[in-house]
Amino acid sequence: MSKQQDATATPPDDAPRTRPAPAPDGTAPQLSRRRLLGTVGAAGAAGLVVGGAGGALGASAAQGDAPAALTTLGSTEVAFRTAGAKHQAGITTPLQASGHLVAFDLAPGAGRKEAAALLRRWSQTARELMAGRTPQADTDVALDAGPSSLTVTFGLGRGFFDRTGLTARRPVQLDPLPAFSNDALDPRRSDGDLWIQIGADDALVAFHALRTLQKEAAGAARLRWQMNGFNRTPGATARPMTARNLMGQVDGTNNPKPSDPDFDRRIFVGADTAQEWMRGGSYAVVRRIRMLLDDWEQRSRTEQERVIGRRKDSGAPLTGGTETTPMKLDATGPDGLPVIPADAHARIAAPEANQGAAMLRRPFSFHDGFRDDGAPDAGLLFVCWQADPLRAFTQIQRKLDRGDALSPFLRHEASGLYAVPPAPSDGDYVAQPLLEG
Numbered sequence: 298m299s300k301q302q303d304a305t306a307t308p309p310d311d312a313p314r315t316r317p318a319p320a321p322d323g324t325a326p327q328l329s330r331r332r333l334l335g336t337v338g339a340a341g342a343a344g345l346v347v348g349g350a351g352g353a354l355g356a357s358a359a360q361g362d363a364p365a366a367l368t369t370l371g372s373t374e375v376a377f378r379t380a381g382a383k384h385q386a387g388i389t390t391p392l393q394a395s396g397h398l399v400a401f402d403l404a405p406g407a408g409r410k411e412a413a414a415l416l417r418r419w420s421q422t423a424r425e426l427m428a429g430r431t432p433q434a435d436t437d438v439a440l441d442a443g444p445s446s447l448t449v450t451f452g453l454g455r456g457f458f459d460r461t462g463l464t465a466r467r468p469v470q471l472d473p474l475p476a477f478s479n480d481a482l483d484p485r486r487s488d489g490d491l492w493i494q495i496g497a498d499d500a501l502v503a504f505h506a507l508r509t510l511q512k513e514a515a516g517a518a519r520l521r522w523q524m525n526g527f528n529r530t531p532g533a534t535a536r537p538m539t540a541r542n543l544m545g546q547v548d549g550t551n552n553p554k555p556s557d558p559d560f561d562r563r564i565f566v567g568a569d570t571a572q573e574w575m576r577g578g579s580y581a582v583v584r585r586i587r588m589l590l591d592d593w594e595q596r597s598r599t600e601q602e603r604v605i606g607r608r609k610d611s612g613a614p615l616t617g618g619t620e621t622t623p624m625k626l627d628a629t630g631p632d633g634l635p636v637i638p639a640d641a642h643a644r645i646a647a648p649e650a651n652q653g654a655a656m657l658r659r660p661f662s663f664h665d666g667f668r669d670d671g672a673p674d675a676g677l678l679f680v681c682w683q684a685d686p687l688r689a690f691t692q693i694q695r696k697l698d699r700g701d702a703l704s705p706f707l708r709h710e711a712s713g714l715y716a717v718p719p720a721p722s723d724g725d726y727v728a729q730p731l732l733e734g
């Protein structure tokens with residue numbers, strides 16, 4: 298299995314898995330799994346195994362019906378419901394190379410019944426796509442690609458509850474985020490009744506999922522906004538390492554780890570919630586943060602490192618050691634000043650400075666071309682996960698907003714907050730207990 302690395306180390310029960318190797322005798326199968334499913338359907342294909350770790354079969358679609366062999370990257374599959382846990386995939390899953398974030402509003406006239414039917418349809422399609430199966434009447438965009446670590450994660454925005462007559466059951470955690478001084482939010486690219494996060498290690502697989510789900514929304518929900526992002530391709534570096542962002546920083550180092558004793562309590566909604574349907578779920582905060590790269594790139598490396606409090610090359614704290622060495626926040630230099638400056642981003646965002654508040658950051662970079670002034674329209678699709686946004690994102694962003702050295706190089710241009718219910722059991726759909734309860 299490919300060993301993809303980001304700061305969200307994958308827990309054993311959440312590990313993406315590769316499909317078994319193809320035929321034991323090494324002979325090429327006759328039809329690709331996707332191709333077969335497109336002709337005889339999922340049930341008929343259940344016993345067929347195609348693709349595998351070696352990638353040695355080497356046939357291409359251009360050679361007629363011969364199968365396209367899957368590499369480890371293409372054959373890696375993530376379970377729709379995380380084994381041994383209740384949450385949806387795409388939260389603790391390692392960062393994927395390609396991502397789409399998309400929000401929909403329920404269509405005029407659509408209510409609870411239509412929302413339930415849509416979420417039933419979407420949940421089943423997500424299961425199929427994540428397993429590498431495609432719909433019967435398909436565009437064939439991802440025909441030869443395999444699951445490629447595809448994840449599809451569904452969330453509900455504040456408006457969903459009004460539109461479905463469930464306002465009384467809306468969690469307080471979906472109360473609007475406060476305004477921050479660096480906000481330049483575009484309401485047309487913010488919020489939305491329904492939100493989907495799509496990630497995959499193959500850009501065609503990610504697009505295919507996006508397009509399939511968009512078509513399935515027809516009549517029930519209308520596209521509100523959509524954003525595209527990317528990360529380093531897994532396997533590009535010989536040694537797995539934490540991702541870099543478009544400012545060149547190692548980003549994700551001090552994320553909470555699933556092995557931390559309080560990880561679940563911080564990231565997932567616990568049994569003590571009044572919203573029983575959210576147990577095992579999480580809240581996602583999404584921000585489109587444009588980076589002012591023309592300004593940033595004029596700063597010296599030393600200045601840039603003091604903005605974060607960490608070295609650019611290794612991600613190690615300015616107080617020394619390696620990437621994983623804890624920051625010595627009270628260390629002072631010969632001038633008597635803190636080695637990690639008082640306004641360094643990592644100092645201000647640290648749990649120690651925020652009553653223990655922590656979130657799981659799982660972003661994608663974005664680049665949407667260049668603005669009229671020639672500056673890149675690029676930055677971070679910041680997605681963070683927490684059990685309680687007020688005590689995590691809002692707490693930390695308030696602090697950053699008051700004097701973080703990174704903030705002058707950033708503009709928050711879009712914002713969303715979504716309740717992401719636990720993954721449904723087989724045959725059920727996301728948010729079923731809410732909609733049918």
Ligand SMILES: C=CC1=C(C)c2cc3[nH]c(cc4nc(cc5[nH]c(cc1n2)c(C)c5CCC(=O)O)C(CCC(=O)O)=C4C)c(C)c3C=C
Pocket residue numbers: 542544546547548549550551552584586588605607642643644646647648655656676677679690693694697707
């Ligand atoms: C409100 C929360 C945060 C926003 C918004 C945010 C934006 C943002 N951050 C970086 C780059 C880095 N952030 C780093 C650490 C870090 N950032 C946050 C929170 C927000 N960041 C936290 C909670 C932490 C961890 C602090 C700690 O415990 O040490 C780092 C350092 C490496 C790491 O730990 O990940 C970098 C680099 C950018 C570029 C950005 C907006 C575009």
Ligand SMILES: [Fe+2]
Pocket residue numbers: 642646
């Ligand atoms: Fe940060």
